[in-house]
Amino acid sequence: MLQVKKTNILLAMAGAAALMVSAPALAQDGTTPAPAEATATAAPAPAAETPAPAATEEDPASVAEAAGGGHGGSLTPISMFMVAHPVVKVVMIGLVLAxxxxxxxxxxxxxxxxxxxxTSDRFLEAFRGARSIADMRRIAVSDEFEGNPLADMAAAAxxxxxxxxxxxxxxxxxxxDTTLTRAQAAVAAVQSGLAKRxxxxxxxxxxxxxxxxxxxLFGTVYGIMNSFIGIAESNTTNLAVVAPGIAExxxxxxxxxxxxxxxxxxxxYFQTRISAYGVRSDGFNAELMNAISRQLDKGA
Incomplete structure (x- = not known):
């Protein structure tokens, strides 16, 4: 009987020891997920990889700069001139000089x-005060009226x-009348030179x-042609590419x-001024012939 009790006590102690050993493993399995399971839950599998936009799309600014001649960001008349084709530059420079x-x-x-x-106003005032043909000639050839067309007409007559x-x-x-005819011919020669002058x-x-x-327009046509050639070479129809070349x-x-x-x-304007002075010279021509005629009749 005593031996049976000892056996039972040993069996109980062995079972308790087994329970104590297995308890931490059971507690861990019931409270914390497995590392593989946590990783699968926290980070889902990535989707199919898509290419970055910067890697596949062209930058409009860089394309415009390449096809449009390097205009950069701003378009000003000076910048457009600096990047223009040499033929267009020659046209622009010629027009600016003109x-x-x-x-x-x-x-x-x-x-x-x-x-x-x-000068003509001063000469007419002095001429109308002359009392003889000699006075007319002295006034006409004076240094004060040198180069004046009306004075040259009076001097010639x-x-x-x-x-x-x-x-x-x-x-x-x-x-x-013969004298007046010769004087009229001399005045006509001066007037013909006056129109040219x-x-x-x-x-x-x-x-x-x-x-x-x-x-x-020639410069524009040449510039647009050159711009479209650049567009064709860049293989793009972006407005940023077309605009700089056309503006230039x-x-x-x-x-x-x-x-x-x-x-x-x-x-x-000057054609009107020339015509007005031509009318004035014609009027003076008639006044000059009348003055010479009067002096010839007087014998002066």
Whole structure:
């Protein structure tokens, strides 16, 4: 009996020991998930990899810079000129120079006509106070009126009368009309030179005004053609690529109009001034012939 009790006690102690050993493993299995399971739950499998936009799409700015000649960010007339094709540059420079010469010509002719009218007014005042053909000639050849067209006309007419006298020809009486005819011919020679003198620079203004827009259009056509060649080579139709080249080409037309419009205005203005002075010279011609006729009748 005592032996049976000892056996039972040993068995109980062995079972308790086994329970104590197995308890931590059972507690771990029931409270914490397995590392593989936690990883699978926290980080799902990634989807199919997609390419980054920067790797497949072209940058519009870089494409525009490559096809448009390196304009960069801002478009200004100076920047467009600097990157323009050499042919377009030559067109722009020529038109700018033509415009500068047109404005210089405007100032020169304004001063010329202003001084011409002032001198003519003073000469007419002095001429109308002359009492003889000799007085007319003295006033006409004076240094004060040197180069004035009206003074040159009076000098030519009076010189012809004096040459006739020095040649021993009768200048009055029955020969009066013959003398006036020779004097009239001398004045006509001066007037023919007057038209050429006053019209100086008019041909240049007319040329710039008529051909300036077409020269600018040539630069525009060439620039657009060159721009489209660049677009074809870059294989893109992005507006950022098209705009700089076209704007650069249109700048040539703008400069052409800038040169042509003032030139046309200046040409018409000075043509009016030339015509007005021509009418004034015709009036003085009649006044001069009347004054010489009176003096010849008086025998002066």
């Amino acid at each position: 415009s500068i010469f047109s404005w210089i010509l405007l100032l020169l002719k304004l001063f010329e006509f202003g001084g011409l009218n002032r 009076t010189e012809e009368v004096e040459l006739s006298r020095q040649a021993g020809l009768a200048v009055g009486g029955a020969h009066r 006053l019209s100086g620079g008019q041909m240049f203004l007319a040329s710039v005004g008529s051909s300036g827009p077409f020269i600018g 080409a249109l700048l040539a037309t703008g400069i052409g109009l800038f040169a042509a419009i003032p030139a046309v205005i200046f040409y018409n």
